[in-house]
Structure formats: C-alpha cells, structure tokens
Amino acid sequence: MKRKIIQLAPKTKVITIPNEFTINNKLNKGDFLDVEIVNNSLIITNTNNNKSEILLDLTSLSEDLIWRHLITSYRKGTDIIKIKHNNKDLKIIQNLIKDLMGMAIVKQNKELIIVKDLFNKHDINIKDTIDRVFKLLIEESEETLQALKDNDKTSLKNIDLLDFNINRFTNLYLRVLNKYSFQEEKMLSLYKIISTLEEIGDEYRRIANVNLRLKDIKINKNILNYFSEVNLLLKEFYSLFNKYDKEKIITFYEKEDLLLENLKKNYNKRSSNEIQILSGLDTILHLIKSLIEENFVLSL
Known part of the structure; x- marks a missing residue:
C-alpha cells in the first residue's frame, strides 16, 4: 500500500491513513496515535483501543501449570488476563501475579480474577x-x-x-x-x-x-x-x-x-x-x- 506525501506547510508534510485502519480501530477526529521511527520505517499504532484479552481456565491445575499459563500470557504482551479459578487456588494465583511486573488485579470474586496491564512503555x-x-x-x-x-x-x-x-x-x-x-x-x-x-x-x-x-x-x-x-x-x-x-x-x-x-x-x-x-x-x-x-x- 502506497501513500502520497502532501506538503501542508514549509516544514509540515502529511499522509492519509487508510479508511480500513480507521474503521477497524474505531478512530475519530481528534484521537491520538503512537508514531515511531524505526530505521526507514514509520510505525503507526493505536494503543488506546487495541487491548488484547485472554480468558484462562486455571481450575484443577497444579501450581506449576498455573504459573506456565500466566507467564506465557504475560510474555505475549496480553493487556487483560481473565482468570477462572477454584477458591482454594486463590492465594497461589495472587502470589504468582505479584511476579508479573506491571500487572495488577483490578477485579476479583470467588470465580473470576481480572488482571490488567498498568505499565506504560515509556x-x-x-x-x-x-x-x-x-x-x-x-x-x-x-x-x-x-x-x-x-x-x-x-x-x-x-x-x-x-x-x-x-x-x-x-x-x-x-x-x-x-x-x-x-x-x-x-x-x-x-x-x-x-x-x-x-x-x-x-x-x-x-x-x-x-x-x-x-x-x-x-x-x-x-x-x-x-x-x-x-x-x-x-x-x-x-x-x-x-x-x-x-x-x-x-x-x-x-x-x-x-x-x-x-x-x-x-x-x-x-x-x-x-x-x-x-x-x-x-x-x-x-x-x-x-x-x-x-x-x-x-x-x-
């Protein structure tokens, strides 16, 4: 996909964003996007709405398997981890989540824990x-x-x-x-x-x-x-x-x-x-x- 550069002012050049991108990301006038320069590439990312989410069923799993599910989701960069659990494993899960830097429990009940990324990449x-x-x-x-x-x-x-x-x-x-x-x-x-x-x-x-x-x-x-x-x-x-x-x-x-x-x-x-x-x-x-x-x- 190619885009033509438009000269808007002596020191300002702009390109248009594909309509498909704006629709898929629900972008409107005034919204902010992250723009990064990587060598000769310009990377445009919508970090506001692009939140990844996963539901993990950790019931009936050993502590080792619980950890492996959590750390894999964490390393993947998942923003929101919803955890279905047994009450008896609650303490184990809480302790393991403490080891996930930047993540915190934002909601918890007897069946579900919701862990959210509070980390800022900057x-x-x-x-x-x-x-x-x-x-x-x-x-x-x-x-x-x-x-x-x-x-x-x-x-x-x-x-x-x-x-x-x-x-x-x-x-x-x-x-x-x-x-x-x-x-x-x-x-x-x-x-x-x-x-x-x-x-x-x-x-x-x-x-x-x-x-x-x-x-x-x-x-x-x-x-x-x-x-x-x-x-x-x-x-x-x-x-x-x-x-x-x-x-x-x-x-x-x-x-x-x-x-x-x-x-x-x-x-x-x-x-x-x-x-x-x-x-x-x-x-x-x-x-x-x-x-x-x-x-x-x-x-x-």
Whole structure:
C-alpha cells in the first residue's frame, strides 16, 4: 500500500491513513496515535483501543501449570488476563501475579480474577533493562562461586532469590519486545539474547542447588579456578556487548575454546557434585558463545 506525501506547510508534510485502519480501530477526529521511527520505517499504532484479552481456565491445575499459563500470557504482551479459578487456588494465583511486573488485579470474586496491564512503555528503557539483567547475572555468578568456596549454605539458598529477580526482568523485557517492538529488525536477536541470559542464570541456580543438598561441600581447586574463569568471560562478554571490538572478540573466542578443553579434561575421578559443576560451566560457556553470535547481528 502506497501513500502520497502532501506538503501542508514549509516544514509540515502529511499522509492519509487508510479508511480500513480507521474503521477497524474505531478512530475519530481528534484521537491520538503512537508514531515511531524505526530505521526507514514509520510505525503507526493505536494503543488506546487495541487491548488484547485472554480468558484462562486455571481450575484443577497444579501450581506449576498455573504459573506456565500466566507467564506465557504475560510474555505475549496480553493487556487483560481473565482468570477462572477454584477458591482454594486463590492465594497461589495472587502470589504468582505479584511476579508479573506491571500487572495488577483490578477485579476479583470467588470465580473470576481480572488482571490488567498498568505499565506504560515509556517507563522502560530497553538498554537500561538489559544492562540491569547483565549486572544481576554477574552478581549471581560471583555470589555462587564465593558461596561454594566458603561452604556457605545460607548464601547458596539466596542464589534462588537472585535468579528470581533476573527472571522478573527478563520476563518484563520479553513482554515489551512482544508487545511494542514487533517490527524491529533486530528483535529476534534481542529476544534470543535475553532468553539466553535467563538460561545462564538458571544454570548458576542449578549449580547452587546441587551443592546445597550436600552436608559438606568439597570442590577441587582447579574446578573453582575454572569457575572463576567462566565468570570473567561473562564479564568480558558484557563489555563486548556494549562495545563491539573485533580484536577482543578473537581473544575472547580463544579463551573460551581453551577453557572448554580444560573442562573436558577434568571429568575423570570427580565426585558427583563436581561433575555437575563442570557440566553446568560447560553449558554456560556454550550459552555465552551463542550470545556472541546474536551480538554480531546487533553490532555489524
């Protein structure tokens, strides 16, 4: 569909809006539209009336399935979530909704809960949000390593809370991408990066939980050194994410490949928890490598 530009004034040009768009969105004279410039595209969105809605029947579901239904609807960018529930699950649902940043219960009775999006997209800066996720992830990596070194069960328990905070921000970020950035040419790579950061956080949490179950944590010094090297590579990637540098990426890949080889050589004659740590670190390194590939899309 093409539209001709009309010169209205020396510095003002206008185009007409298709009648079909105005009818479908029930637009009238004086209504406001959101206009965004994305590279060489002009995106016009009616955010006033375009409210998505879903009805979820959460009766007779386990807590895990209730959460999966809620988080999927949230990440999709749904504006209004209507929830059919059993009274006995009410407390569970209320607690889970607290984890959906920007959403709030606006109506509730013994059969139905209505949750509405009270979030303004202008309240979030995408770069600031992804920086916050990186910083929380780096903190989680350092806290996990230190807790293992100190045999500190309390700190290991707290890794769950750190990972929970990371997940809250990654869920919000994925929601914003789905809801507002559907025509961003680099959206897919951003989506993969934020999902991968969440996976890395989950891997650190798993390492913490495996060792939390042990009476006494004993870990070979070499493994702890490799753990520290993995954490340093995560920090280095954060720096590369913010500023692409060809020479640093070459060095980064060399370090990563060498570290992967060293991890593989250390599986023999190790305890069960040490093997799981090595496996977790191996997974984290491969996830970081996939982040580099997606960062190429953003930087090149």
